[in-house]
Amino acid sequence: MRITVRLFARLRDIAGAAELRRDVGPESTIGTVWRQLVHEFPDFASYERSISSAVNADYARMDQAVNDGDEVAFLPPVSGG
Amino acid sequence: MRITVRLFARLRDIAGAAELRRDVGPESTIGTVWRQLVHEFPDFASYERSISSAVNADYARMDQAVNDGDEVAFLPPVSGG
Amino acid sequence: MSVPLLAIGSAPLALEPLIAAVSGPTEAAGPAPGSYGAVAAFLGLVRNHNLGRAVHYLEYEAYEPLALRAFEHIAAETAERWPGVRLALHHRVGRIVVGQASVAIAAASAHRADAFSACRYAIERVKQIAPIWKREFFEGGDVWIEGATADPGDQQARAAAERVACA
């Protein structure tokens, strides 16, 4: 199945893109998608313990399943305010 | 000597005037002036423990001496804000 | 358009001019423009109810020269306790109807903790020591509201204000 990945701030800089389309296997979770991206962009690895995520613009945990067509976002530590 | 007394809020209502001229004896303190006013306006007595005072638009304690021409103000409990 | 940091008068209050006054460019002796990262502000509004009474309006009166001294006193206390904070404090007098502001305060600081604390401290101290009185005109009558005995030297009151300011 095919998903959209949204990347922000330094993750976007590392990947060189704000949005990616990626194919993922059945029964994938957000964590699966993340590990696939770490493989593709080794510099993502330093965010292993500080990343958070969202699916379809709602907060989600890394063990949440993803579905075809989902928008999966990875959020480096935030600095609003 | 002659002083000006400034009264505010309910003290002003009780006395029926915002400003009074009064003669006081030599070596009078603010407390002397106050007791003279309590004699004149018995309803002032209920403010005995809650009154504060000022001389010439600066905070002052009741034992402070007053001088000829001073403006002595009596402040009932405040309620600004 | 520039407003004084400390003022008392009968004109309606707005917060923007106070915010500009505390966070904008300062006099030569002050910090450089842009050194403040936070402004905390407060507006006290006339409520339509108090102690179960339906309030029509309030009338504030002040001993104005002493009230300005009280504000200076409060600004000095604030500067002593939170160095680097700039405070603006305006109080309105006269008739103030429901929904309108009686007091406006703004505190600018490098960081938000000090801005919040200084702003809160200032309103507590206004209520403790400023020679200002409100008369409440409610459904069926009117009454002078009497709060705190004004004593700027009362260290217990000052400590209570600092506690409430979460300092």
Added chain:
Amino acid sequence: MSVPLLAIGSAPLALEPLIAAVSGPTEAAGPAPGSYGAVAAFLGLVRNHNLGRAVHYLEYEAYEPLALRAFEHIAAETAERWPGVRLALHHRVGRIVVGQASVAIAAASAHRADAFSACRYAIERVKQIAPIWKREFFEGGDVWIEGATADPGDQQARAAAERVACA
């Protein structure tokens, strides 16, 4: 002129519209006009220095739909913790120069304690969970600022925000 209570966008921020939004007449379901006695407000400004660096400007980016959800989440938490408080929260994105505001918050309440606490709580929570990032452009370079791991379910973070809010 009426503004939404919660918003994110690139226009300059001002506090007056937020104050009007929280303290003015409410929808049918809300409290009657005039039931608020206090508004506490906050402006976050871009500082000219950070960590010893001379800052030129900041660029904020946000995951906007999730940021709005985060603001709704913060408003709901605030309403749960301080019933009767009405909160407005606007965040700016894009380039923001020194002295301008990146975030504006207003909280109206019957009494000042709740207004101050809710306002302070809201800015703490924005910094903890809103999907917003700032890139600092300083003398000699630029850097993404990375703060807190965004987790709205982290009860320790929430408790820390309540503590700081002096609740």
